[in-house]
Amino acid sequence: SGVLRIASIPGDGIGREVMPEGLRVLDAASRRFGFQLQITPIEWASCDYYLQHGTMMPADWKTQLADLDALYFGAVGWPATVPDHISLWGSLLKFRREFDQYINLRPVRLFKGVPCPLVDQRGQPRQPGDIDFLVVRENTEGEYTKLGGILFEGTDRELVIQESVFTRLGTDRVLRYAFELAQRRARRHVTLATKSNGIAISMPWWDARADAMQAQFPEVSLDKQHIDILTARFVLQPNRFDVVVASNLFGDILSDLGPACTGTIGLAPSANLNPERRFPSLFEPVHGSAPDIHGRNIANPVAMIWSGALMLDFLGQRAAHDAIVQAIEQVLASGPHTPDLGGTASTTEMGEAIARLV
Amino acid sequence: SGVLRIASIPGDGIGREVMPEGLRVLDAASRRFGFQLQITPIEWASCDYYLQHGTMMPADWKTQLADLDALYFGAVGWPATVPDHISLWGSLLKFRREFDQYINLRPVRLFKGVPCPLVDQRGQPRQPGDIDFLVVRENTEGEYTKLGGILFEGTDRELVIQESVFTRLGTDRVLRYAFELAQRRARRHVTLATKSNGIAISMPWWDARADAMQAQFPEVSLDKQHIDILTARFVLQPNRFDVVVASNLFGDILSDLGPACTGTIGLAPSANLNPERRFPSLFEPVHGSAPDIHGRNIANPVAMIWSGALMLDFLGQRAAHDAIVQAIEQVLASGPHTPDLGGTASTTEMGEAIARLV
Ligand SMILES: CC(C)[C@H](C(=O)O)[C@@H](O)C(=O)O
Ligand SMILES: CC(C)[C@H](C(=O)O)[C@@H](O)C(=O)O
Numbered sequence: 001s002g003v004l005r006i007a008s009i010p011g012d013g014i015g016r017e018v019m020p021e022g023l024r025v026l027d028a029a030s031r032r033f034g035f036q037l038q039i040t041p042i043e044w045a046s047c048d049y050y051l052q053h054g055t056m057m058p059a060d061w062k063t064q065l066a067d068l069d070a071l072y073f074g075a076v077g078w079p080a081t082v083p084d085h086i087s088l089w090g091s092l093l094k095f096r097r098e099f100d101q102y103i104n105l106r107p108v109r110l111f112k113g114v115p116c117p118l119v120d121q122r123g124q125p126r127q128p129g130d131i132d133f134l135v136v137r138e139n140t141e142g143e144y145t146k147l148g149g150i151l152f153e154g155t156d157r158e159l160v161i162q163e164s165v166f167t168r169l170g171t172d173r174v175l176r177y178a179f180e181l182a183q184r185r186a187r188r189h190v191t192l193a194t195k196s197n198g199i200a201i202s203m204p205w206w207d208a209r210a211d212a213m214q215a216q217f218p219e220v221s222l223d224k225q226h227i228d229i230l231t232a233r234f235v236l237q238p239n240r241f242d243v244v245v246a247s248n249l250f251g252d253i254l255s256d257l258g259p260a261c262t263g264t265i266g267l268a269p270s271a272n273l274n275p276e277r278r279f280p281s282l283f284e285p286v287h288g289s290a291p292d293i294h295g296r297n298i299a300n301p302v303a304m305i306w307s308g309a310l311m312l313d314f315l316g317q318r319a320a321h322d323a324i325v326q327a328i329e330q331v332l333a334s335g336p337h338t339p340d341l342g343g344t345a346s347t348t349e350m351g352e353a354i355a356r357l358v
Numbered sequence: 359s360g361v362l363r364i365a366s367i368p369g370d371g372i373g374r375e376v377m378p379e380g381l382r383v384l385d386a387a388s389r390r391f392g393f394q395l396q397i398t399p400i401e402w403a404s405c406d407y408y409l410q411h412g413t414m415m416p417a418d419w420k421t422q423l424a425d426l427d428a429l430y431f432g433a434v435g436w437p438a439t440v441p442d443h444i445s446l447w448g449s450l451l452k453f454r455r456e457f458d459q460y461i462n463l464r465p466v467r468l469f470k471g472v473p474c475p476l477v478d479q480r481g482q483p484r485q486p487g488d489i490d491f492l493v494v495r496e497n498t499e500g501e502y503t504k505l506g507g508i509l510f511e512g513t514d515r516e517l518v519i520q521e522s523v524f525t526r527l528g529t530d531r532v533l534r535y536a537f538e539l540a541q542r543r544a545r546r547h548v549t550l551a552t553k554s555n556g557i558a559i560s561m562p563w564w565d566a567r568a569d570a571m572q573a574q575f576p577e578v579s580l581d582k583q584h585i586d587i588l589t590a591r592f593v594l595q596p597n598r599f600d601v602v603v604a605s606n607l608f609g610d611i612l613s614d615l616g617p618a619c620t621g622t623i624g625l626a627p628s629a630n631l632n633p634e635r636r637f638p639s640l641f642e643p644v645h646g647s648a649p650d651i652h653g654r655n656i657a658n659p660v661a662m663i664w665s666g667a668l669m670l671d672f673l674g675q676r677a678a679h680d681a682i683v684q685a686i687e688q689v690l691a692s693g694p695h696t697p698d699l700g701g702t703a704s705t706t707e708m709g710e711a712i713a714r715l716v
Contacts, residue, residue, distance in 0.1 A: 084555040085562065093556075117476055117593050125481070148521070148559040158526035162560035163506070168516035197442040198451075198610065201506040202520035204443065228610045231589055232618030235475050252556065252586045253611065260590030 003036040004315050005068045007280070011091075012047050013289025014299035014347075015074020021301035021351025022072060022308045025327075028355040029312060029320040040068065045091040047078035056090030062098065065280060070311050071095065073284035074304065078291060092284075096139050099279035101272035102170065103177050104137035104251060105310070106286065108241075108258035108268070113332040114341065116263050118235060126238065131262050133241035134181065137251020138174040139272055142166055144248050166202050166247070168209070175213040177275065178245035182220045185242055190214070192224045193246035193254060206247065227253070234261055259286060266340050267332075269306035271314060283311040300338040301351045302328055320358075327357035360394055362673050363426045365638070367400040369449075371647025372657035373432020379659035379709025380430060380666045383685075386713040387670060387678040398426065403449040405436035414448030420456065423638060428669050429453065431642040432662065436649060447504075450642075455498050457637035459630035460528065461535050462495035462609060463668070464644065466599075466616035466626070471690040472699065474621050476593065484596065489620050491599035492539065495609020496532040497630055500524055502606050524560050524605070526567065533571040535633065536603035540578045543600055548572070550582045551604035551612060564605065585611070592619055617644060624698050625690075627664035629672060641669040658696040659709045660686055678716075685715035 006026075010019040023039065030037045042064075043049060044057050056076075058064070065071060073095075077087045095101065110116055110131040118126045147163040175192075182190045192210045196203035207224055214222040225233070227250050233240065234254070238261050246254055259268035268286035285303030293299055306328055313321035331353050337343025338350050345353075364384075368377040381397065388395045400422075401407060408414050414434075416422070423429060431453075435445045453459065468474055468489040476484045505521040533550075540548045550568045554561035565582055572580040583591070585608050591598065592612070596619050604612055617626035626644035643661030651657055664686055671679035689711050695701025696708050703711075 085558060088555050089558070115479060115481055117478075119475060119477055119483075121473060123473055123483070125477075144556040144558070146558040150559075150563065156526060160524045160560050160563050162522045162524070162557060164520045164522070166518045166520070168514060195607065195610075197446050198502040198607065199520060200443060200447070200502070200504040201508075202518050205508065205518050228614035229623070231611055231615040232623055235593060235615065235618045236622070249553065249556065252553075253589055256586035257589040257593065257615075260593045264594070265587070265590055 003038050004070070005038045005040070006311070007040045007042050007065055007068050007071045009042040009045050009071055010074040011045055011076040011289065012078045012087075013075060013291050013294040014287075015076065015289050017294070017297060017299050017347050018285065018301040018304035019072075019074045021347060021354075022304040024351050024355045025305045025324060025358060026308050026312070028358040029317070029324060032323065032358055033317060033320040035317055035320070045073075045076060047076070047082040047087055050082050050087065050090070056087060057094070068280045069315055071280050071282040072308060072311060073282050075285060075287065075289040077289045080291065093144070095282050096272055099274055099282070100140060101274050101279070101282055102138065102140045102173060103271070103273040103275060104139035104255070105271040105273060106135045106137065106255040106258070106268060108133050108135060108255075108262060110262040111267070111329055111332045113334065113337075114263040114267065116261075118238065118261055130239045133258070134243050135251060135255040135258055136174060136178040136181065136243060136245045137255055138170060138246070138248050139251075140248075141170045142248035164202055166205070171206060171209050172213065175210055175245060178243050179213055179217040179220050182243040183217055187242040188220045189242035190220055190222050191230070191241055191244045192222065193227050193230050193244065193250040194224050195227050197226060230254070231257055234258060255286065264340060266300045267302045267306070269303050269310055271307070271310040273314065281311075281314060283307040297346045297348060298339050299347050300340050301347050301354075302332070305351065305354055323358050324354070327354045330357055361396050362393060362428070363396045363398070364669070365398045365400050365423055365426050365429045367403050367429055368432040369403055369434040369647060370405050370436045370445075371433060371649050371652040372645075373434065373647050375652070375655060375657050375705050376643065376659040376662035377430075377432045379705060379712075380662040382709050382713045383663045383682060383716060384666050384670070386716040387675070387682055390681065390716055391675060391678040393675055393678070403431075403434060405434070405440040405445055408440050408445065408448070414445060415452070426638045427673055428638050429640040430666060430669060431640050433643060433645065433647040435647045438649065451502070453640050454630055457640070458498065458632050459637070459640055460496065460498045460531055461629070461631040461633060462497035462613070463629040463631060464493045464495065464613040464616070464626060466491050466493060466613075466620060468620040469625070469687060469690045471692065471695075472621040472625065474619075476596065476619055488597045491616070492601050493609060493613040493616055494532060494536040494539065494601060494603045495613055496528060496604070496606050497609075498606075499528045500606035522560055524563070529564060529567050530571065533568055533603060536601050537571055537575040537578050540601040541575055545600040546578045547600035548578055548580050549588070549599055549602045550580065551585050551588050551602065551608040552582050553585050555584060568603075588612070589615055592616060613644065622698060624658045625660045625664070627661050627668055629665070629668040631672065639669075639672060641665040655704045655706060656697050657705050658698050659705050659712075660690070663709065663712055681716050682712070685712045688715055
């Protein structure tokens with residue numbers, strides 16, 4: 001112990017531009033807080049690698065990574081040359097599943113200096129404290145499957161079956177994680193995303209599993225909301241949420257919508273966790289590889305840097321996490337800002353400014 | 359012809375309070391525009407009926423309704439006494455499926471006088487013209503099924519399979535409807551909600567069906583967006599949408615989120631259409647039976663009234679539709695308003711005010 005062993009996997013597009021800023025800030029934190037970092041740079045898990053090797057990752061990817069403490073991941077995908085189902089299922093979704101990163105944790109938080117698209121009922125801008133909740137998403141099973149198929153293909157009778165698979169193990173552990181998290185927070189409230197009035201087998205079952213879990217956490221309140229009205233409430237009453245727990249698909253939706261409600265998905269971080277640390281966890285921006293702005297050194301590095309802070313927190317460096325988040329807060333409030341926030345700073349300048357404040 | 363034969367089915371809760379206002383406005387429109395209405399009041403398809411008869415609808419419901427021109431529907435559900443899966447699958451979802459109302463059409467439009475929760479990138483309030491699009495939802499199949507089951511029930515190995523079923527017939531007809539609609543609009547743009555990077559069988563197939571349909575409508579542009587980022591764009595760039603087409607589940611989500619972006623789902627109407635008129639179509643507010651405000655004559659009747667306007671439009675009374683929507687516009691802009699809009703008017707007063715302007 002003492003040394004944190006981390007793979008840096010930039011991936012594609014702006015992943016390659018924000019990664020150096022993430023590493024710069026990690027480095028600053030390690031010097032300030034006196035922990036050691038050992039970074040293993042990984043060039044695969046990228047579309048470039050795929051175009052050269054015909055596969056997204058080498059055959060021994062698992063042994064190369066399994067003993068590390070965490071994977072620090074940029075963004076993957078370059079649809080113009082490699083279809084998403086190859087690049088994503090061949091890297092990111094493989095990590096999540098084969099390293100059993102069953103929690104996808106995404107903080108949703110409004111910062112000073114980031115224009116919020118929402119106003120409250122009286123037309124007043126939402127204030128930073130108004131939006132501050134966590135989305136806990138099941139990250140390994142559920143609606144994301146290749147199970148099913150096409151019948152009567154190519155005819156008028158063509159029929160497609162798509163199966164979702166939820167296990168008690170997979171569902172209970174994400175529910176438990178959400179309740180444990182809520183128990184440590186001031187409001188102690190869990191919102192479950194459901195759709196039991198329409199999706200008639202799996203979602204009533206989710207409701208029942210959530211009720212059973214709630215019985216073990218009597219101090220935590222539970223609120224089950226259908227995904228349709230829940231998305232509406234993210235916009236109309238974002239202040240009422242504390243911990244929101246959801247299936248893979250519903251969590252995917254809510255963890256893009258939530259950050260959008262705070263101004264941009266460009267700042268949002270995510271943690272793909274194997275809480276027991278049997279396998280390395282993975283930390284990545286919510287944003288993608290953004291081919292449209294790639295190569296210009298203008299991508300906002302905050303999501304990458306904030307993801308690094310989540311990684312340090314997970315690895316026991318809580319103080320370093322807090323210092324990085326405070327540095328982010330300060331730079332968001334008073335600059336320098338990249339063009340997405342109306343500024344003229346480069347990715348590098350914004351990363352340097354945050355690193356200096358850590 | 360000449361006579362429009364319509365069932366009025368108030369259902370439960372505030373459905374019973376907004377229905378009289380809907381009928382009041384239809385009546386005003388019939389006098390002004392010289393068409394005749396023959397209203398058949400239906401007391402079943404309600405939880406009261408269920409509590410007395412043990413079923414939501416009589417055995418001959420289909421023959422009672424099949425020859426009518428349309429069903430004008432309030433809201434169904436009273437979860438305190440009847441579980442949703444009984445009340446909804448026993449009435450509303452039965453109508454949609456057995457009367458093959460395969461299009462669920464929901465206009466999303468910002469009105470003057472309704473506080474919008476969104477501001478634009480410069481912090482300026484969104485203007486009415488900024489948000490004006492249509493959600494076209496597949497309404498009979500897809501993710502809403504009772505297909506699947508539970509394996510190893512009650513054990514730690516418990517496993518749930520939920521199947522979605524999409525047919526070429528069902529998918530192509532909703533895509534065609536959306537493209538035809540877009541072709542008649544100024545912007546001629548269709549956005550498809552997809553999630554082909556995660557839901558690996560059905561969604562890539564939806565993408566391919568949409569591409570095939572687009573080939574038949576060369577003047578209409580098509581944009582495929584993953585549901586996660588699409589919900590984010592509803593909040594950040596609601597002005598970029600024209601016609602949004604989606605599966606049953608994705609359409610359900612987008613047609614609550616869209617109206618929320620215009621201030622409230624309380625005003626939103628919906629049309630459940632069998633475009634060929636082989637069966638009666640159904641017109642209903644997007645809101646539910648709202649047990650919390652029921653019995654106080656304070657529910658906003660606009661969604662019910664606007665749904666009535668959609669019904670008249672579908673039945674060939676375009677001028678009456680336009681007059682009702684204008685009357686709604688005027689009352690939303692200058693009152694009287696029910697409490698949800700900050701006013702003190704009753705349901706009846708707001709309904710009367712709209713009827714007077716038709
Ligand atoms: C009540 C429910 C089954 C229904 C749906 O999901 O279709 C409702 O949300 C709607 O959108 O009409
Ligand atoms: C790229 C895609 C497969 C992925 C997901 O849906 O999980 C992304 O949207 C995310 O949220 O991490």
